[in-house]
Amino acid sequence: MAWNYSELVKQHFFQPKNVGRVENADGTGDVGSIACGDALSLTIAVDKNTDIITDAKFQTFGCGSAIAASSMLTEMIKGKTLDEALKVSNADIAKALGGLPPEKMHCSVMGREALEAAVNNYRGITPEAHDEEEGRVICTCFGVTEGKLRHVIAENDLRTLEDITNYTKAGGGCGACIDELEILLEEHLQQKPHTPTPTAARQPLTNLQRISLIQELLDHEVRPILQEDAGDLELVDIDGLRVTIRMVGQCSGCRAAGLTTKWIEDKLREIVDPAIELHVKEDL
Amino acid sequence: MKRVYADNNATTQVAPEVLDAMMPYLTEKYGNPSSMHEFGGQVGKVIEDAREKVALALGAQNATEIVFLSCGTESDNTAIRSALATKKDRRKIVTTRVEHPAVLTLCRHLEREGYQVRYLPVDRQGNLNLDDLRDAMDDQVAVVSIMAANNETGVLYPVAEAARIAHQHGALFHTDAVQIMGKVPLNLQETDIDLLSISGHKIHAPKGIGALYIRRGSRFRPMILGGHQERGRRGGTENVPGIVALGKAAELSLQHIDDEQTRVRALRDRLETALLRIPNSIVNGDRDNRLPGTLNISFEFVEGEAMLLMLDQVGICASSGSACTSGTLEPSHVLRALGVPFSFAHGSLRFSFGRYNNDADVDHIIETLPPIIERLREISPFKPA
Numbered sequence: 102m103a104w105n106y107s108e109l110v111k112q113h114f115f116q117p118k119n120v121g122r123v124e125n126a127d128g129t130g131d132v133g134s135i136a137c138g139d140a141l142s143l144t145i146a147v148d149k150n151t152d153i154i155t156d157a158k159f160q161t162f163g164c165g166s167a168i169a170a171s172s173m174l175t176e177m178i179k180g181k182t183l184d185e186a187l188k189v190s191n192a193d194i195a196k197a198l199g200g201l202p203p204e205k206m207h208c209s210v211m212g213r214e215a216l217e218a219a220v221n222n223y224r225g226i227t228p229e230a231h232d233e234e235e236g237r238v239i240c241t242c243f244g245v246t247e248g249k250l251r252h253v254i255a256e257n258d259l260r261t262l263e264d265i266t267n268y269t270k271a272g273g274g275c276g277a278c279i280d281e282l283e284i285l286l287e288e289h290l291q292q293k294p295h296t297p298t299p300t301a302a303r304q305p306l307t308n309l310q311r312i313s314l315i316q317e318l319l320d321h322e323v324r325p326i327l328q329e330d331a332g333d334l335e336l337v338d339i340d341g342l343r344v345t346i347r348m349v350g351q352c353s354g355c356r357a358a359g360l361t362t363k364w365i366e367d368k369l370r371e372i373v374d375p376a377i378e379l380h381v382k383e384d385l
Numbered sequence: 386m387k388r389v390y391a392d393n394n395a396t397t398q399v400a401p402e403v404l405d406a407m408m409p410y411l412t413e414k415y416g417n418p419s420s421m422h423e424f425g426g427q428v429g430k431v432i433e434d435a436r437e438k439v440a441l442a443l444g445a446q447n448a449t450e451i452v453f454l455s456c457g458t459e460s461d462n463t464a465i466r467s468a469l470a471t472k473k474d475r476r477k478i479v480t481t482r483v484e485h486p487a488v489l490t491l492c493r494h495l496e497r498e499g500y501q502v503r504y505l506p507v508d509r510q511g512n513l514n515l516d517d518l519r520d521a522m523d524d525q526v527a528v529v530s531i532m533a534a535n536n537e538t539g540v541l542y543p544v545a546e547a548a549r550i551a552h553q554h555g556a557l558f559h560t561d562a563v564q565i566m567g568k569v570p571l572n573l574q575e576t577d578i579d580l581l582s583i584s585g586h587k588i589h590a591p592k593g594i595g596a597l598y599i600r601r602g603s604r605f606r607p608m609i610l611g612g613h614q615e616r617g618r619r620g621g622t623e624n625v626p627g628i629v630a631l632g633k634a635a636e637l638s639l640q641h642i643d644d645e646q647t648r649v650r651a652l653r654d655r656l657e658t659a660l661l662r663i664p665n666s667i668v669n670g671d672r673d674n675r676l677p678g679t680l681n682i683s684f685e686f687v688e689g690e691a692m693l694l695m696l697d698q699v700g701i702c703a704s705s706g707s708a709c710t711s712g713t714l715e716p717s718h719v720l721r722a723l724g725v726p727f728s729f730a731h732g733s734l735r736f737s738f739g740r741y742n743n744d745a746d747v748d749h750i751i752e753t754l755p756p757i758i759e760r761l762r763e764i765s766p767f768k769p770a
Contacts, residue, residue, distance in 0.1 A: 114694065120764050135767055136727040138688065138708040138716070142766035160766035164690035164709035168764060243714070266714070273714030 130218030139163030242274025435632025538670030539679025567638030
């Protein structure tokens with residue numbers, strides 16, 4: 102099947118930057134394997150005094166997007182301190198490439214893993230110690246550990262099994278681990294690590310901050326739950342502390358709608374502001 | 386830029402003669418063959434003419450053994466479903482691990498419907514051992530479905546012998562013959578094959594037309610119910626231009642079998658010899674028992690999709706069985722069934738030549754592919770020892 106690659110992906114595939122190995126590298130990160138179909142070896146040179154990555158090179162076995170993601174990664178981390186570099190997430194790599202097809206997101210995850218491995222190698226954190234953190238292998242087809250799964254699911258706020266396979270490959274082989282993946286996914290969806298911190302711990306909100314917090318709360322916490330029951334809501338207006346929504350799908354006209362709106366209002370009051378007033382606009 | 390189309394197992398160019406033959410039925414001769422008036426009736430006659438041509442190309446006994454339908458997949462599905470419906474007391478299916486998804490996906494679905502399916506293995510060369518088929522047979526097997534030639538490797542299967550074995554146990558025998566038609570002579574009259582599937586677009590007719598051979602005297606259950614078209618064996622107004630095209634393409638395919646076996650085979654062999662000079666390369670599939678135009682070759686330490694992207698840049702169309710191109714995360718089920726090591730399976734390329742390929746095409750691939758592999762191996766962390 103022909104992939105719809107961005108111009109930047111093509112550019113970094115056909116003219117990759119920083120191919121090879123840094124001589125006398127200070128840190129090396131090797132991830133993936135030939136059996137899995139992609140592998141990346143990242144070497145970095147680090148200035149001991151400033152912690153700045155002065156050079157980075159890669160060697161990659163893999164498809165077009167794996168090579169492009171590796172090339173982009175080296176460009177993104179050169180000149181950064183180790184701590185700054187570690188802030189580069191897989192999503193950042195994908196974004197810098199002008200996006201990756203969903204099925205290819207695991208290529209950006211591989212880049213991020215190689216970076217971590219190279220920094221750990223430089224800092225003397227042994228792969229064994231690191232492996233312990235990673236926990237047991239859940240997907241045996243692609244050797245994906247529980248630690249990696251939890252990390253990637255949380256960092257990218259993955260919401261479906263398909264997402265997990267696209268980002269980590271787990272579940273893409275024999276499928277025997279699907280049940281365990283479901284459990285991890287369920288845990289993530291219930292924990293909702295994206296829950297915004299309650300108001301108590303926050304500075305008073307500006308108008309703009311309040312609007313974006315309300316939107317975030319509705320999008321990440323409320324709508325997914327309504328959508329499970331084939332319902333949804335639309336945000337109609339935010340005027341100061343007055344929030345207006347419209348219920349759609351199964352939620353519109355649902356006999357439990359009163360309970361639902363009460364629950365939404367409670368959430369808004371808890372997270373955003375105790376003085377929030379929720380209004381439901383009825384369909385004409 | 387010169388375009389080299391070396392992906393004829395995926396689909397083929399419509400032959401100009403085929404296009405000429407079908408054109409009137411896309412323009413002025415648009416009548417419905419079911420109509421009572423002569424305007425439609427004359428169209429009915431060309432359908433029967435096409436049926437004769439397809440029957441002749443397959444070596445069928447009688448034109449009425451041919452049913453036109455929409456594609457190879459519909460033909461495979463119809464054949465297997467019909468066999469099961471006419472052998473109601475039997476609950477087993479025997480097929481192979483290397484079938485096309487048109488058969489494999491259906492079989493997996495039928496397992497959920499309660500059928501027991503036996504998937505025969507192939508050896509490292511992709512060959513089937515008929516003793517495995519004999520072992521799998523008992524009086525519960527309703528149908529045996531084995532492809533005549535594999536689309537990925539080109540390996541040929543002994544379907545005439547397999548059909549005899551199936552009949553010894555009272556089972557029906559179906560073969561997916563979409564890849565073999567026009568490349569190896571077929572003579573169905575001399576075999577025990579009950580059901581055989583072909584597809585137009587693999588033999589220089591357009592997409593959207595296929596046929597199913599149903600041995601005369603076999604019981605048959607249609608899959609698509611509707612009007613009386615195709616003697617009630619496939620409902621739906623006939624795809625007249627497609628049927629005319631398939632008839633013409635079948636006629637041409639007979640004329641071109643010699644060309645496939647000599648000239649096209651020589652093109653494939655020349656490419657194979659040249660590419661095997663690249664270190665760490667292997668051919669997938671039995672080199673002595675293959676379609677004449679198919680070459681499936683793997684290069685270690687490089688990945689298939691990356692090679693295809695670079696080939697595309699220089700105008701070469703080929704395909705690969707690597708994970709990134711199979712639409713899943715694992716290399717193709719065919720290469721895995723052969724037991725091709727993963728390091729090679731990810732780096733597989735398939736070139737498939739046909740009627741319109743020439744020496745210049747082979748030259749272009751021989752000139753451009755080795756540097757591509759060299760470049761990707763420079764990027765790769767793994768190298769030939």
